[in-house]
Amino acid sequence: MKKISIDPITRLEGHGKIDIFLDDSGNVANAYFQVPELRGFERFCEGRPVEELPRIVPRICGV
């Protein structure tokens, strides 16, 4: 199957890509949206003093 990749997705905050698969007649058979980005705030915020979190979590998204 033919695959069209839109990589990266632009004009938004964050990272994403779309893979579109086309069947033999050129119609969309399926499309996959993927977020290739992970930093792990869920984990590395653990163990930090709670009053420090307002100075850490704004960096999840700065847009």
Next chain:
Amino acid sequence: MAKFKLAQYWAASCGGCDVAVLDVHEKILDIAEAAELVFWPIALDFKYKDVEAMEDKSIDVCLFNGAIRNSEQKHVAELLRKKSKVMIAFGACACYGGIPGLANFTNRKEIFNTVYKETLSTVNPEGIFPKTSIEVPEGEVTLPEFFNTVKTLDQVVQVEYYIPGCPPTPKTILNAIDAIVKNQLPPIGSTLAGKKTLCDECDRKKEERKISKIYRSHEIIPDPEICLLEQGLICCGPATRSGCETRCINVNMPCRGCYGPSDEVSDQGAKLLSAVGSLADSNDEEKIKEILDEFEDPAGLFYRFSLPASLLHRKTMKGD
């Protein structure tokens, strides 16, 4: 005058560095006058293949923000390095690892477990974790490899200049752009901000730096005229580079070190540790220990923005 070709990219970042460039307000028009943007995913629709098609060294300046956390970011860093004459690490994440660099206190396995299994809002009974490649009925889809360790940009490619800050202030950015436009960049390897420490830039009253108690920031409202460290609030000013115009201090909050180490400091956290260690107002070892014991999470505070760039680089963990 011919415009210089400018690229901007974000790796493991929050987008704040991209937006910071817009925070220069109407001066953005001067930047637009001087620069032609050839790649900037947050704002313009160029793809990786457009960059691949460019001639080597055809981009004059690349402002690269974000740390290197996965194989896609490493690949794009290498690609942009090849295409750019001058590579600039932009913001704390690219320069020192930044907040995403706190992940070097943990590892890939723990992060995957927490994110994809343990958080209360996650339902994943089959224990599915991201894979670099999966077969789907139509073919194959791929994801970049999530590295075990976060790296700074200069641990992956050669970097000519550093613009620190989380994010850099408008003044820091404009000074840097001005130096680029006027062809007045300092020697290669320089950091485009102050040279001294934040304490040198801070105009709070400093007397004798001795403290009998360390406070957490929610426990007191500090006097706005007096050095925060002297009031018992841990402030990273003594080891942090000047240039932010004491942004946090101005709102009565202690510095957390986002401008990275100053010129004379090689390891920000180690320098802070020794600075704070000598503060305790006592000669009695027990008493000193008592004062310092109240201090929560020293490593996470002293290396808040710079763990990947530090001598420690990461926490050593079994099985890594």
